[in-house]
Amino acid sequence: MSETQFQITRRQMLAGTGASAAALTLPGCAAAGQAVTESANAATGAGGQAAAEALLEQVAWNLLELQPERATGLGVDTGEYAYLRGQLEDTSPAGKAKLRDQLFIDRQRVRSFPREGLDIDTVTNLDVVESGYDVALAGLDLPYGDIPVGSWRTAPYVVIQNAGAYLDLPRFMDATHPLRDAADVEAYLSRLSQVPSVLEGERIRIANARLQSVVPPDFLLAKATGQMRTTLLDAQEGGALLEPLLKSELPAATTASRQAKDIITSRIAPALEAQLAELFAQQKVATGAPGISTRPGGEEWYQWALRSSTTTNLTADEIHRQGLEELRLLHDRMDPILREIGYTSGTVGERMQALGADPRYKFSEGDEGREEIFAFIDERIDWIRAQMPRAFNTLVDPNLEVRRIPPAEEVGAPGAYGGAGSKDGTIPGRFWINLRTTDLHRKYDLADLTYHETIPGHVWEGEYSNRLPLIRSILAFNPFSEGWALYGEQLADELGAYDDFKVGRLGYLQSLAFRACRMVVDTGLHSKGWSRERAVNFFVERNGSKAQEVASEVDRYCSWPGQATGYKLGHSRIVDLRDRTQRELGKAYDLKAFNDAVILGGNAPMDVLAKNVERYIASARG
Incomplete structure (x- = not known):
C-alpha cells in the first residue's frame, strides 16, 4: 500500500474510532469501524485486497500507540507519528486493560475479515495476527504478569532480576532512542518525565500480585x-539515564541535561526507592520454591506460557520427553x-566439563580477554x-554492531542475546x-553463539521481517525466532565453519544439546517440582555446561516460565520441514530455495510456517 493510501485510512481511523475503540464492537457504534473498510473497498473498486492491507496497517499502529517504544525500535516514529518518540507504555493496571481491549477489538476485526480474493x-x-493476538489475549486474562x-x-513477575523498567529503560534510552536533533532531545525529556509513572505502574502491579500471594523466589x-x-x-547522581545527553554534541542536549538531571534525581530516584521497598516487602514472605506452579494459579499460568513459547498445544510432559530424546541423539553425535x-x-x-x-x-x-x-x-x-x-537466493546486508x-545487568543476564535493527536501518x-x-565463553563455543545472534541468526532473520508489512515486523514468535537462530548455527556448520576445527563442532553440538536440556529443565522446574539445584546440576552433569x-x-x-x-522445539520443526521437502521434491530440492521459503514467509507460529513450506513444495513441483 502506498503511503498516501495509508495516511488517508489512518486519519479516518483516528477521527472515527481513536477515542472510542469499542465502536468497532459495541451496538450502535459499528458504523465508525466499518468506515475504514468501506472506504478502502471503494478505493480499490474490487475484492478487498486494499481493505485488508489497510486493516493490517491500522492494527499495527493501534498496537504501537500503546507500546511506543516498539515504534522507536523499528524506526517508524517519524512524520505524523513522531509524537510516539516522546511516549512510553502505560504499565499500570489501567494501561494493561486498555491493551487487552484494543487487542480484542483488532483480533475480532482480523478474524471476521473475508479471505476470499x-x-x-x-x-x-x-x-x-489472529494467532498472535489469540495467545496474547489468553495471557492478558490471567490475573498477574507481563504478557x-x-x-x-x-x-509472571513484572519486576525481577531480568525484567522491569529499571533495567529496560536505561538500555533503551541509551541504545535505541535517537539523539539526532533538538526534537529528539525534547522527546528524550518527555520520556524521562514519564519514567516515574512507568515505575509506579509496575509497583502497583507487583504489590497487587503480592496480595495474591504471587511472590518471586x-x-x-x-x-x-x-x-x-x-x-x-x-x-x-543522574547516571545512566543522563549519560546519553552528556555524550551528545547537540547544543539542545547540553541545555536539557540540567532539566534531565533534576527529573532523574528528584522524581525517578524516589520511584525506584518505592519499587525497592516493595521488593523488600516481598523478600519477607518469599520462599525458595523456583516453579511457577507453586504459586496461586501457577499451573494455568504455565500452560499458557508453554502455548505462548512454543505456539503449539504440547503438554509439559510431552516437551519434557522430547527434550530428553533430543539430548540423547545429540550426545550420540558428540x-x-x-x-x-x-x-x-x-x-x-x-568429558565436556574436562574440555x-x-x-x-x-x-x-579481564579487559585483555574481553x-x-x-x-x-x-x-x-x-x-x-x-x-x-x-x-x-535473496540476500540482505544487515547493519550490525556488537x-x-x-x-548493571550482567549478573541477571544470559550469556548473550541479539536482535534485528530498525526497519529504516x-x-x-x-x-x-x-x-x-x-x-563465560570458550573458543570452541563462541563461534556458534555468534552465528546464533547475528548471521544467519537473529539479526539476519530480522532483516527479512523488517521488509514485511509493519504488523509482521512487530510480531515475533519464540519458536520461530529461536528455532531459526539454531537453524542458523546448523547452516554455519554445513557451510564449513568447523571443517578445520572439530572442537568447534563440539561446541555447536553442545549448544543444540544445551537447548534440549532447556526443554527438560524448564518443565522440570515448573511442572515436576524440581529444585533450583537439581536444574543447575542437570546442565552441568548431563551436558558439561559451565x-x-x-x-x-x-x-x-524461573522468571520467564x-x-x-x-528454542530446540522450533529448530526441530524447521529441520523436520526441510527433511520433508527433500523427500517430496527429490532432485528438484534446492537448499537456497527452501531457506528463502522459510525466511521470506516471515516470523510466524509453527502452524503458519508449515503452511508456507507446503505452498513452496507445491510451487516447486510446478
Whole structure:
C-alpha cells in the first residue's frame, strides 16, 4: 500500500474510532469501524485486497500507540507519528486493560475479515495476527504478569532480576532512542518525565500480585534488590539515564541535561526507592520454591506460557520427553568426536566439563580477554557474512554492531542475546554479549553463539521481517525466532565453519544439546517440582555446561516460565520441514530455495510456517 493510501485510512481511523475503540464492537457504534473498510473497498473498486492491507496497517499502529517504544525500535516514529518518540507504555493496571481491549477489538476485526480474493501473503499476514493476538489475549486474562504481544518474555513477575523498567529503560534510552536533533532531545525529556509513572505502574502491579500471594523466589529477589540498589544509587547522581545527553554534541542536549538531571534525581530516584521497598516487602514472605506452579494459579499460568513459547498445544510432559530424546541423539553425535580428540573416559557431560577446563580454549581474564572476545566475534561475522550467497537466493546486508551487556545487568543476564535493527536501518541489529567474566565463553563455543545472534541468526532473520508489512515486523514468535537462530548455527556448520576445527563442532553440538536440556529443565522446574539445584546440576552433569553460566540461565527460566522450551522445539520443526521437502521434491530440492521459503514467509507460529513450506513444495513441483 502506498503511503498516501495509508495516511488517508489512518486519519479516518483516528477521527472515527481513536477515542472510542469499542465502536468497532459495541451496538450502535459499528458504523465508525466499518468506515475504514468501506472506504478502502471503494478505493480499490474490487475484492478487498486494499481493505485488508489497510486493516493490517491500522492494527499495527493501534498496537504501537500503546507500546511506543516498539515504534522507536523499528524506526517508524517519524512524520505524523513522531509524537510516539516522546511516549512510553502505560504499565499500570489501567494501561494493561486498555491493551487487552484494543487487542480484542483488532483480533475480532482480523478474524471476521473475508479471505476470499486476497493474495496468499495477505492471508498469511491475517492468520499470523489472529494467532498472535489469540495467545496474547489468553495471557492478558490471567490475573498477574507481563504478557508478550508477539514477543518472547513470559514474565509472571513484572519486576525481577531480568525484567522491569529499571533495567529496560536505561538500555533503551541509551541504545535505541535517537539523539539526532533538538526534537529528539525534547522527546528524550518527555520520556524521562514519564519514567516515574512507568515505575509506579509496575509497583502497583507487583504489590497487587503480592496480595495474591504471587511472590518471586527468594534467590531471584536477592539478585533483583542488589541490581535495583545499583540502579538507584546511579539515578541519585543522574547516571545512566543522563549519560546519553552528556555524550551528545547537540547544543539542545547540553541545555536539557540540567532539566534531565533534576527529573532523574528528584522524581525517578524516589520511584525506584518505592519499587525497592516493595521488593523488600516481598523478600519477607518469599520462599525458595523456583516453579511457577507453586504459586496461586501457577499451573494455568504455565500452560499458557508453554502455548505462548512454543505456539503449539504440547503438554509439559510431552516437551519434557522430547527434550530428553533430543539430548540423547545429540550426545550420540558428540561422543565419537570426543573420542577422536582424546576424551574417551566418562559420560559426554563429564568429558565436556574436562574440555571446558582446557586452558587452550579459554580467553584471557579481564579487559585483555574481553578484547580477544570482540576480535573473535568480528572475525566470525566477517566469515559467515561471506558465505550467505551459498545459502540464500535473496540476500540482505544487515547493519550490525556488537555491544557489551551493561554491567548493571550482567549478573541477571544470559550469556548473550541479539536482535534485528530498525526497519529504516538507522538502528543497527545488535549482538549483546555478557562479559562480567571472560570465563563465560570458550573458543570452541563462541563461534556458534555468534552465528546464533547475528548471521544467519537473529539479526539476519530480522532483516527479512523488517521488509514485511509493519504488523509482521512487530510480531515475533519464540519458536520461530529461536528455532531459526539454531537453524542458523546448523547452516554455519554445513557451510564449513568447523571443517578445520572439530572442537568447534563440539561446541555447536553442545549448544543444540544445551537447548534440549532447556526443554527438560524448564518443565522440570515448573511442572515436576524440581529444585533450583537439581536444574543447575542437570546442565552441568548431563551436558558439561559451565556452572557459572547455567546458574543465571536457570534463574532466567524461573522468571520467564516456558520461554526456554521454544528454542530446540522450533529448530526441530524447521529441520523436520526441510527433511520433508527433500523427500517430496527429490532432485528438484534446492537448499537456497527452501531457506528463502522459510525466511521470506516471515516470523510466524509453527502452524503458519508449515503452511508456507507446503505452498513452496507445491510451487516447486510446478
